[in-house]
Amino acid sequence: MNEKSQVGPVELSSAGAATPTPPDRPDKRRTPPPGDRVTNFVLMPPDFMPPFESVTAVAVVAFTEGGMLVASEENRGPDLPGGHVQEGEESPEETARREALEEAGITLGVVHFLRAIQSDRYGSAPEELTYMVIVAALVLEQGPVPLGMKKHVMTEQQFFAAHRGLRTEMVRSLVLEAQQLLFAAAL
Numbered sequence: 001m002n003e004k005s006q007v008g009p010v011e012l013s014s015a016g017a018a019t020p021t022p023p024d025r026p027d028k029r030r031t032p033p034p035g036d037r038v039t040n041f042v043l044m045p046p047d048f049m050p051p052f053e054s055v056t057a058v059a060v061v062a063f064t065e066g067g068m069l070v071a072s073e074e075n076r077g078p079d080l081p082g083g084h085v086q087e088g089e090e091s092p093e094e095t096a097r098r099e100a101l102e103e104a105g106i107t108l109g110v111v112h113f114l115r116a117i118q119s120d121r122y123g124s125a126p127e128e129l130t131y132m133v134i135v136a137a138l139v140l141e142q143g144p145v146p147l148g149m150k151k152h153v154m155t156e157q158q159f160f161a162a163h164r165g166l167r168t169e170m171v172r173s174l175v176l177e178a179q180q181l182l183f184a185a186a187l
Helices: 092-104 156-162 168-183
Strands: 041-043 055-063 069-073 082-084 106-119 130-142 150-154
Touching: 041 168, 055 092, 055 106, 055 168, 069 092, 069 156, 082 092, 092 106, 092 130, 106 168, 130 168, 150 156, 156 168
Parallel strands: 055 130
Antiparallel strands: 041 106, 055 069, 055 082, 069 150, 106 130
16 A cells, blocks of 8 residues: 555645535445435455455544544534545545545545445345445544534544444444554554
């Protein structure tokens, strides 16, 4: 993984404030309306790495060197920075770096694959299954937060208490797994 590679869709104005920039590319795969169908999510084993052509989204468990979790917030409270893979992106790392910068104004260090979450959103046949890749990384630099976004720097316990997203137990296990991976030598 190239530590210097990064896609930066947020530009800084001369005053140093973040200004929004239009998305450079559309999502690689459009999300269909849910209809009446329930989508199932399965946390895959740690050694399962999906082919990138089946990856539709990436989320980042980002920690500062001091052990604080960096979360972003849009409408539903603190959550892991992440989003859809855009057309032209070539790796989960590229998507993770772009999303971390777009949503939390952070530049990531070395990006580590953590887990994949399987989804049957597009269908349950093997060729229709898609994946969200979860990565872990230390934050190299914290810049301005993009317009319309909010960044939280908090302990994992504060995050667990404030997180209101779906699958909270799955997110909890991923945060603890990332913490173990990133800080194993210090524990």
